[in-house]
Amino acid sequence: MSDTSPAPEAPTIDEASIDAAIDAALAAIAAAPDTAALKRVRIEHVGDASVLTSAHRAIKDLPKEQKATAGKLVGQGKGRVQKALAARQEELAAAEEEAALAAETVDVTLPTDLRPRGATHPLTTLTDRINDFFVGIGWEIAEGPEIESSWLNFDALNADPEHPSRSLQDTLYVAPEGSGMLLRTQTSPVQIRAMIERGAPLYVACPGTVYRADEIDATHSPMFHQVEGLAIDKDLTMAHLVGTLDAFAAHLFGGAPITRLRPNHFPFTEPSAEMDFRCFRCEARLGLDHDADPDCRVCGGTGWIEMGGCGMVHPNVLRAAGVDPEQYQGFAFGLGIERLLMLRNGVADMRDMVEGDVRFSQHYGTEI
Ligand code: DAH
Helix, strand or coil: CCCCCCCCCCCCCCHHHHHHHHHHHHHHHHHCCCHHHHHHHHHHHHCCCCHHHHHHHHHHHCCHHHHHHHHHHHHHHHHHHHHHHHHHHHHHHHHHHHHHHHHCCCCCCCCCCCCCCCCCCHHHHHHHHHHHHHHHCCCEECCCCCEEEHHHHCHHHCCCCCCHHHCCCCCCECCCCCCCEEECCCCCHHHHHHHHHHCCCEEEEEEEEEECCCCCCCCCCCEEEEEEEEEEECCCCHHHHHHHHHHHHHHHHCCCCCEEEEEEEECCEEEEEEEEEECHHHHHHHCCCCCCCCCCCCCCCCCEEEEEEEEEECHHHHHHCCCCCCCCEEEEEEEEHHHHHHHHHCCCCCHHHHCCCHHHHHCCCCCC
16 A cells, blocks of 8 residues: 555546536436436436536636636536436336326226125024113023033923923933933023022023924924023012013014913913914004904914913922022013014025025114
8 A cells, every 4th residue: 555645636627528427427317217226327427426526626726717618518518417317307207106006006897806795694683682672671691501401401490200392202312311411492491590690589581592303394493592581589470571571572573562471381380371462563554453464474363473481480490499489489481583583574484594595694684
């Protein structure tokens, strides 16, 4: 390394090299493919270290008589280059914006996603509606397992050991034989579970899936849904039962509700009754003071629709669940949700509910 720096070059401005620098700059500007490349061209040809800028700086050191000519030469040259840069910048920026817009174009005529949308099953919607009613009158919702002990499904509910519903023709038992377990045939065992777990007083609605050894046809299914109601308190009577059913019928069918009870027998209630609701279609068509429409598709001309069973909870059932029948009474009722959907919404065939065709569900929308 030499310790003496080279002598500074005598300032000269050579016209040919300025022209060459201008030509090189203009050629580079024209060739720049995009704004990023143009930025590099700007630095190289008119930046601090460029030939033109260095020449510009050198003018002040030139002999006086050369300054004007050199100033004109370099100034005009730089001006041409700046102008070319600005024009090219505008051109490239416009092209880049156009390309970006083209890339973001959405073709609104392309086919949309045509996969069918799902829909809530009408049984679910109807069950939600039922639950809403009971929650609205201050009851709780209780659920139990679908695989149930036969003690809870039958014995605790006061069913005789020989009761026909226990037979293999009616009930699906869980292997091995003698396991004492079955697929619950009714939601009534949830009554017992609720009383044992929550104690009295108690107001619960118990919706759920139940199973029977049935073949599927238009009106039967081996798997269906029920909702059970149970109220346990001091001084409850059948009048409370009827009042509750009237309000429930009004929630489901609207209009002026009339509930009719007909004597029947269930092991878990005493007295027991079959509960009918006044046919909502005849009522709407003919008014309450009139007879039923003899051709009614809903009630078949009887003016009543059979909804399920009910009664006052049998003292044996209260005792089995640890509730003192001397202190507490209660009423209970149970009904099938599929049957309710068929009557209420005119579903003619139960198989439509289990086939899983989404169009069936879509037909009902989100509110039924
Ligand atoms: N568990 C009965 C059935 O499956 C329905 C029923 C009837 C439930 C009377 C009740 C009731 O709570 O009191 O057919």
